[in-house]
Amino acid sequence: MAAWNAQSVRKDFVLLENTDRVYFDNAATSQKPQAVLDATREFYEKYNANVLRGLYPLSVEATERYEQARQTVRQFIHAACPEEIIFTRNTTESMNLVAYSYGMANLKAGDEIVVSILEHHSNLLPWQMVSKATGAKLVFLECEPDGTISAEQMDAAFSEHTKLVAVTQVSNVLGCVNDIPTLVKRAHDCGAVILVDAAQSAPHMAIDVQQLGVDFLAFSGHKMLAPMGIGVLYGKRELLEAMPPFLTGGEMIESVSRYDAIYAELPHKFEAGTVNAAGAVGLAAAIQYLNTLGMENVHRAEQELTAYLIKGMQSIPHVHLLGSARPDNHTGIASFTVDRVHPHDISEILSSDGIDIRAGHHCAQPLHQHLGIPSTARASVMFYNTVAEVDRFLESVANVRKRMGFGDE
Ligand code: PMP
Numbered sequence: 001m002a003a004w005n006a007q008s009v010r011k012d013f014v015l016l017e018n019t020d021r022v023y024f025d026n027a028a029t030s031q032k033p034q035a036v037l038d039a040t041r042e043f044y045e046k047y048n049a050n051v052l053r054g055l056y057p058l059s060v061e062a063t064e065r066y067e068q069a070r071q072t073v074r075q076f077i078h079a080a081c082p083e084e085i086i087f088t089r090n091t092t093e094s095m096n097l098v099a100y101s102y103g104m105a106n107l108k109a110g111d112e113i114v115v116s117i118l119e120h121h122s123n124l125l126p127w128q129m130v131s132k133a134t135g136a137k138l139v140f141l142e143c144e145p146d147g148t149i150s151a152e153q154m155d156a157a158f159s160e161h162t163k164l165v166a167v168t169q170v171s172n173v174l175g176c177v178n179d180i181p182t183l184v185k186r187a188h189d190c191g192a193v194i195l196v197d198a199a200q201s202a203p204h205m206a207i208d209v210q211q212l213g214v215d216f217l218a219f220s221g222h223k224m225l226a227p228m229g230i231g232v233l234y235g236k237r238e239l240l241e242a243m244p245p246f247l248t249g250g251e252m253i254e255s256v257s258r259y260d261a262i263y264a265e266l267p268h269k270f271e272a273g274t275v276n277a278a279g280a281v282g283l284a285a286a287i288q289y290l291n292t293l294g295m296e297n298v299h300r301a302e303q304e305l306t307a308y309l310i311k312g313m314q315s316i317p318h319v320h321l322l323g324s325a326r327p328d329n330h331t332g333i334a335s336f337t338v339d340r341v342h343p344h345d346i347s348e349i350l351s352s353d354g355i356d357i358r359a360g361h362h363c364a365q366p367l368h369q370h371l372g373i374p375s376t377a378r379a380s381v382m383f384y385n386t387v388a389e390v391d392r393f394l395e396s397v398a399n400v401r402k403r404m405g406f407g408d409e
Contacts, residue, residue, distance in 0.1 A: 002297035006305070006386045009033075009293070013384055022355040022389045027172055027200060027333055027362075027380035029222045032286075036225055039285035043278040051277045052251055052268065066277045069284035070267070076287045077217065078208040079234055083266035086233040086240070087280050091199040092122040094218030094233035095166070097246040097270060098195050099126035102216075103164060105244055109135030111163040114192070116141040116149060116178070117370045118171040121363040123197045127166055136163065145371060146324040147176030154186050162190040169201035173364045173376065174323030175306075175333030177201070184213045193239065199223060203382070204302055204331050206295040209234050221279065225286035230279030233270070240266050247272040293383065301383045302332050308387060309334055309379065312394040318401055322376055335362070335376040338400050346377040349403050353396040 010016050012033040016023065023031060049059040051066045070082045079085055088094045103126070107113065113127050117140050131138045141157040143149050158165075165187040170177050180196055187194040195216040198207060203224035209217055216239070221230040235243075245252055245263055252272040254262040263269045290298060307327035313319055318339040323330060338346055347359035358378045361368050368374060379393060 002294065002301065004293060004297070006301065006384050009384050010386075012289075016384060020354055022385075022392055024355060024357045024379040024381060024385065024389070024393060026382040026385075027223070027378065028358055029228065030203060030225050030382055031384065032225055032227065032282075033289050035289050036227065036282050036285045040227055040278050040282040043281045048278075050274055052275075062277055065281050066275065069277075069280035072284040072287050073232055076207075076291070077202070077232075077234055078210050080210060081237060084234055084237050084240065086235065086267050086270045087275060088218075088231040088233050088270075089229055089276070090220040090222070090231035091197060091218045092220075092231075094216075094231050095123050095195065095197065096126045097233055098166075098216050098218075098235070099130050101243045101246045101270075102193070102239065103127070103130035103136075104133060107134045107136040107163055110161060111136040112139045112159065112161040113137070114139050114141055114157050114162050114165045114167075114187075116167045117143055118147060118168055118174065118176075118178070118367055119166070119364065120168065120172050120197065120199065121365070123166050123168060123195075124366065127164075137161075140366075141167065142370070145322075146329070147171055147174040147178075148324075149178060149183075154183075158186050158190050158192075160190060162187065162192045165192050165194040166197070167194070168197040168199070169207075170198075170204070170331045170333075171323070171364075171367070172200050172333065173335050173362050173367055173378065175200075175330035175335075175380075176323055177205075177329060177331060180212050180214065188213070200331065200333070203290075205299050215239055221283040221286065225289060226283040227279050230276050230283045232283075237266065240270070245269050245272065249273050251275070298383045302381065303328055305381050305383075305385060305387065305390065306330050306332050306334070309381060309390045309393070312390065313397065316394065316398050319397060322371065322373070332381045333378065334380070335378040336397075337373060337376055338397070340406065341400055341404050343375045343377040345404060346397075346400055349400050350377075350393070350396050353392070355393050355396055357393075 013031045047062045049062045051063040142153045193215040196214045198219040202219035217234040222228040249272040310327035320337045322335040343359035
């Protein structure tokens with residue numbers, strides 16, 4: 001039993017405390033607790049210097065804090081060593097790093113890249129680029145309307161030509177959880193490497209990269225209580241060591257001569273230029289905050305709230321929930337449509353009731369095309385959201401059609 005609840009943690013979130021609005025756009029970005037704001041501010045107030053450069057105490061201290069943050073991330077996802085943790089700006093940059101560095105160097109015509117139809121554009125467009133540049137073919141793992149990828153769909157996508165698999169752990173539209181252990185096994189059985197997009201899973205569930213056996217895993221700090229502009233790429237050491245740098249310039253070299261350079265060891269080979277040290281420190285504070293709550297407790301609280309939300313929506317006439325009918329396969333996400341009401345109108349009406357949700361294609365146009373729906377409204381909750389907020393949301397959704405002038409039919 002957790003020693004906290006949504007009500008008791010809300011005092012840690014200044015923005016939530018100072019508003020009457022209901023923030024249900026957590027899948028886009030999370031709110032930040034005071035501990036994260038303090039850690040970021042403290043970095044600038046007490047330790048600000050460029051890391052990895054100066055030999056003077058301030059720079060040494062800034063570097064220590066940056067490298068401690070890397071250790072905190074390593075422990076959070078159970079990576080074997082800090083060299084396997086690369087700091088980036090966000091999930092998008094992490095996945096582009098794999099595409100441009102690993103993909104461009106290792107893929108060629110005749111090879112196949114497998115992506116799922118559930119992917120966010122940031123785990124699709126980099127592979128479209130690699131496909132065009134190398135001649136490797138892009139192959140889609142299809143999914144059922146509830147997001148499930150069946151064994152037959154896997155059989156159809158994987159082959160001896162599969163060299164790279166890029167899949168999301170949790171869909172940002174359906175909230176469903178992909179069976180990563182099976183996908184890892186299928187990828188490895190083909191001799192392929194697998195990149196997992198953990199943007200929507202890392203904030204909500206415990207992740208053990210070694211247990212999962214993934215080769216690469218990407219996530220963003222800002223969706224898990226940390227500041228914007230800091231992200232992570234996990235990669236298996238032997239893979240990262242063999243990869244060429246993605247960005248080149250300062251801080252990623254051992255030595256440089258006129259026409260050549262020797263690159264730095266991991267992880268710095270992949271961290272060109274001045275890094276976001278305050279962001280990394282903020283991410284470490286966010287992880288410490290989550291660890292104090294306990295990821296199992298966070299997961300359980302969010303599952304309970306999501307179940308309440310989903311069941312409530314299922315009982316409102318004219319509301320159609322996307323994805324699984326099972327609340328436990330929604331990871332805080334409820335995408336929906338309302339008969340004859342455009343999602344932008346749903347969002348406007350909810351906004352006028354003080355409820356912030358998202359409407360559109362959620363950077364997943366191929367998935368919407370696959371489902372035959374141009375756009376959806378999406379509510380996404382986190383552990384700091386309350387049952388009372390869900391009640392306000394449900395009441396507003398129940399009134400959408402009336403507000404649009406439809407009768408009770
Ligand atoms: N993948 C998924 C599944 C996402 O939901 C998002 C963010 N909406 C991203 C990738 C991209 O994250 P970022 O914008 O932080 O790079």
